[in-house]
Amino acid sequence: MLRLRQLAPLGLEPIDLTLDDGACLTVGGPSGSGKTIFLRAIADLDLNGGEAATASLVRSGVDASTWRSSVAYIPAESGWWADVVGPHMPEGDPRPLLESVGLDLSCLGWTVSRLSTGERQRLALVRALISNPDVLLLDEPTSALDAESTAQVEQLIKDRQARGATVVLVTHDVEQRLRFSGHHAHIEHGRLEFQDEEVAA
Amino acid sequence: MTYISLSVGDLAVGALLIVANGILSLGLGLKLERTLLISTFRMIVQLTLVGYVLTAVFELSSPFWTGTIAAVMIVFAGYEVSARQERRLVGVWSYGLGATAMMFSSTLVTVLALTTQIGPSPWYDPQYAIPLLGMVLGNSMTGIALGLNTLTSNLARDRIAIEAQLCLGASRWTACGPMLRAAIRTGMMPMINAMAAAGLVSLPGMMTGQIMAGVPPTEAVRYQILIMFLIVGATGLGVLMTVFGGLAYLTDTRHRLRLDRLKQSRMT
Incomplete structure (x- = not known):
């Protein structure tokens, strides 16, 4: 579950929102309208006002590390801090996740600078999912992927939904939006508007 | 003499x-x-x-005037540190961070040397206190300016990698640890190199001056060794304070990277 109370990302009007376990909100809008800022505010990566909560955590009541381990933001551009892939993976078994996006354990030895954009995108998703976060904040998760990898990543996200994860998905792709049945919101001119008002509570 | x-x-x-x-x-x-x-x-x-x-x-030879001169020197050194930054901090810390660190580190080290090792009477005798503070300030200033510049440049350059770690639940100290260490190392390097080269490649200015003023070279060398110790001590302490202070300012207690507290690069 994800609940936002008067969440005020920089430059956006305050947002109220309740998403149940397993629900999905797709977010669209023109470039520069604040879709990324919205996700970053939920993850508490920028200064923002208001409150956010999951089923078990209230953001202001836990430290930022705990919050972000449970509310995983996966940015459009992934960051890497070691030379090879392995050290970027948190504790846990990455193998089932790697296999679900068409990779295997051998990729842990790969050099980061030689990864393709698509490989980076899939590996960034894998490393964020190892700790089984309750909420996924996905920023254009398939922007660099071919049709086959896109299908694999979408299936992985849907599997997580089926296991109770709440998903907020920023996407430009209308067809992708329709493949994720659920709620939709549109950001423009500093306002986030819901297509159906039932989540705006 | x-x-x-x-x-x-x-x-x-x-x-x-x-x-x-x-x-x-x-x-x-x-x-x-x-x-x-x-x-x-x-x-x-x-x-x-x-x-x-x-x-x-x-x-x-009054403590008031000696203190005033010392304060003026620290103010100028703080300004120098700020002027040497490619990206300055926003607000009063742009200037205050380096100045505060130097005020603590240089004053502490200089007073320590005056009261325990050199021991003029009175201990604040300006003939010793002011040149000593000048040498300690002038040299630690370089290290502090370098250390802070390395920190801010690396944080700006590695923003995406740092935030990727923060997103996975790392603390700001873990995520910025490599940049912190690189900044401290860079700040310390000039003085470590200067010690290694002293006497072989360069004859330190103070020692040279004392020798020309008629002090026996072995005496002058002993003074120079003490000065080197003082400078390294003040540089280490000053760089540590500046770099930790800078990182604390450019992140916050919610473990966010706050590059909004850093001005744009001034160099092309």
């Missing part, structure tokens, strides 16, 4: 070298002659004034 006093005429002969450089600049179209002239005059005026100020302060 025996030393040879310099007359104004002696200096005039030396100034011919500046003139020679000016002619070179004109001849080769380097366009340096104007800055060369201004810098030369600034140097002459500043040093002459300092000569008179120091003479007056030495005669007064």
